[in-house]
Amino acid sequence: MPRWAIVALVVVGAAVVLLPMGMLGLFIYTYGENHKDLRFPSDDVTVSLCRTDPQTRKPVAELRVTSRAATKGSYVVTVDFMRGDGAVLASGTAFVDAVEPGGTATAVSVGTTTVDGAVECAVADAVFTASPAPTASTTP
Numbered sequence: 001m002p003r004w005a006i007v008a009l010v011v012v013g014a015a016v017v018l019l020p021m022g023m024l025g026l027f028i029y030t031y032g033e034n035h036k037d038l039r040f041p042s043d044d045v046t047v048s049l050c051r052t053d054p055q056t057r058k059p060v061a062e063l064r065v066t067s068r069a070a071t072k073g074s075y076v077v078t079v080d081f082m083r084g085d086g087a088v089l090a091s092g093t094a095f096v097d098a099v100e101p102g103g104t105a106t107a108v109s110v111g112t113t114t115v116d117g118a119v120e121c122a123v124a125d126a127v128f129t130a131s132p133a134p135t136a137s138t139t140p
Contacts (some may be wrong), residue, residue, distance in 0.1 A: 009066065034038060041128035043075050044068055048106070050121035058092055059111035061121040067099040071128040072099060077110040078122040089115045 051064035059081035067073070075096040080088045090111030099105045111119075 001049055018101070034120045036107045039068055041069075041075060041126040042077075042123050044128070045075065045123045045126050046081070047121045047123065050081075050119060052115055052119055053110075054124065056110075057114040059092070059115050059117070059119040061092065061094075061109045061120070063094055063096075063107045063109060064101055064104065065107065066104045067128075069099075069101055069128055069130070072098060072100050073128050076105075076125060076129075077109065078125040079111075080117045080122050081111045081115065082122065084120065085117075089091075089113070089119060092133045 044065055044067055046064050046066075047061050048064045049060075051060055052058070053060050061079045061081070063079070065075050065077070065079055067075075075094075077094045077096065079092050081090045081093065082088050083091065090113045092111045094107035094109035094111035096105045096107045
């Protein structure tokens with residue numbers, strides 16, 4: 001086999017192996033750079049109190065929302081109420097309207113079913129919706 005054919009096979013073989021690996025490395029680097037400052041609305045919500053209401057026997061979670069968003073907006077928070085072993089007994093939803101950037105608000109979530117005994121609370125999901133920007137009104 002001529003020497004130029006061997007060199008061509010080595011170059012093509014190296015390109016077939018190294019090019020996809022380089023593309024994968026570039027994708028991973030770019031993905032990380034694009035998402036390094038990504039925030040999740042659930043990171044803005046903490047459970048400040050978790051209990052079972054003695055009258056209704058429904059689980060109750062008191063929530064604290066500290067907005068890290070760049071704009072004013074509202075939160076819809078879903079809370080899971082669980083036993084000590086992690087089994088979900090009930091869930092509830094809380095709504096927090098018009099939280100300013102850096103602002104703090106509180107809300108209460110009540111479970112949908114009655115429970116017996118103590119419960120643990122965890123934020124299952126939080127959705128942030130930015131408030132629409134005010135529009136300039138023009139008067140004729």
